[in-house]
Amino acid sequence: MKAMQISSFIAGEYVGVGGRNAFENINPADGSVISHVIEASADDVDRAVQAAKRALKGPWGRLSVPERARLLEKVAARIEERFDEFLAAEVADTGKPVTLASHLDIPRGAANFRAFASVIESAPTKGFTMRGPTGGDVINYSLRTPKGVIAVVCPWNFPLLLMTWKVAPALSCGNTVVVKPSEETPSTASLLGDVMREVGIPDGVYNVVHGFGPNSAGEYLTSHPLVDAITFTGECKTGEAIMRAAAAGTRPVSFELGGKNAGIVFADCNMEKAVDTTVRAIFMNAGQVCLHTERVYVERPFFEEFTAKVSARAKALKPGQPHDKSTTIGPLISAEHRKKVLGYYQKAAAAGARAHTGGGEFRMEGALAKGFWVEPTVWTGLDDGAAINREEIFGPCAHFSPFDSDDEVVARANDSDFGLAAMVLTENLTRAHRIAGQLEAGTCWINSWFLRDLRAPFGGAKRSGIGREGGVHSLEFYTELKNVCVPI
Ligand code: NAD
Ligand code: 6OD
Secondary structure: OOOEEEOOEEOOEEOOOOOOOEEEEEOOOOOOEEEEEEOOOHHHHHHHHHHHHHHHOOHHHHOOHHHHHHHHHHHHHHHHHOHHHHHHHHHHHHOOOHHHHHHHHHHHHHHHHHHHHHHHHOOOOOEEEEEOOOOOEEEEEEEEEEOOEEEEEOOOOOHHHHHHHHHHHHHHOOOEEEEEOOOOOOHHHHHHHHHHHHHOOOOOOEEEOOOOOOOOHHHHHHOOOOOOEEEEEOOHHHHHHHHHHHHOOOOOEEEEOOOOEEEEEOOOOOHHHHHHHHHHHHHHHHHOOOOOEEEEEEEHHHHHHHHHHHHHHHHOOOEOOOOOOOOOEOOOOOHHHHHHHHHHHHHHHHOOOEEEEOOOEOOOOHHHHHOOOEOOEEEEOOOOOOHHHHOOOOOOEEEEEEEOOHHHHHHHHHOOOEEOEEEEEOOOHHHHHHHHHHOOOOEEEEOOOOOOOOOOOEOOEEOOEEOOEOHHHHHHHHEEEEEEEEEO
């Protein structure tokens, strides 16, 4: 099959090659080249930001909230109509099983636009009156205005889902955006440009610039002086670099960063459901989920039994062609990421961990032999100070250890630099609520995992992020709140 060309989308137009560099977009399942991506130059990024700035003052800036909301609903509807194209692009870029992308990635791409169309229409207007110094009444009320041009810098693990999770609230609030998708997964962001054109989103409102981070589109964008705010999802180290760029001009940031999430399993859980939930929390998307559980604490009386059950389920996961509906685990995103994950597998072995299943590469056959496959892995035997219990691995693996009391497990779960998500599995809801209150995490799932209500606040505590997005919380970041004071 001939490799396609993926282009940046600036001011309503796809950008041609025109002497620019191009890089290969690789299918992680088989190592084949899917497309050539044209890298945006510093000039292109400047044009994109200028276009986004101009668009704020054009027809987009004059739309009423219901008009904007209707347009976002059309974007959602058009993603659904072009579902198969989005699905094929996402599956090729990520290598993830089609069953996962068709149930999660693409539907959420559409759902994000619908959710924020609804949030903006029902956003509360704030106001109050008070007695003024001269005895008369004073009315104070608040207006929300768009923040301006928003830079949206995205990772590769849920490309469309995570990009639209930022673009939808930004647009719903009347901003314009310049998106920098991950270099690993450029396709759906470009495809969305076509959808924006089709439904009549004015030129310059949604722009996409392709490239890498340092000395490329990511850095050009985040250091551009006309960018008014930066929303970023990715690694903590990248967050630090972006924060430095944002310091020039004191631009606000919203960060969703890494995790080292704890799962706590009590002996009084519903065993069958707890095994299911834990398997999903560790292995979904080959563990490449910021929210995924990498540290599992199991109450001692049933530690052996629970670990054995999860290990058996992990062993039964089936790698294979992403489009084969019986495939239940995909590859890692890249050769580089596989090297990093296998490095942790080696560190675990060297430290004396027992691998109940996995611990190495998947030896795939045929075309898939060139993909980036690793075995789902369950370890026991290391203490909480081991590297695999402290650092984010971002692969299909977790370490299990026993615990004896609530206080002990809360202290161990909280003993981490990260604080993104936690999971508590127990049928004792009093205990569940008490522990949820004690855990240092942005989200705590009880008897569930990755169960999302898009109106709920979402983000990380400690090093896992800055700020919260979701529902009205997104409005705090994507708008300026102005008070108007009127003495009567
Ligand atoms: P990454 O930080 O390497 O890259 C993310 C994006 O930042 C890419 O588009 C990249 O090109 C860009 N970038 C890199 N350096 C840059 C720089 N100096 N300036 C500007 N842009 C730059 O992250 P990744 O490897 O794509 O994603 C995996 C990480 O993302 C994991 O740590 C994971 O936990 C985290 N993540 C967090 C969440 C969350 O909601 N908290 C969600 C998904 C992923
Ligand atoms: O569901 C979401 O909105 C979200 N931001 C999920 C993040 C997944 C991390 O990999």
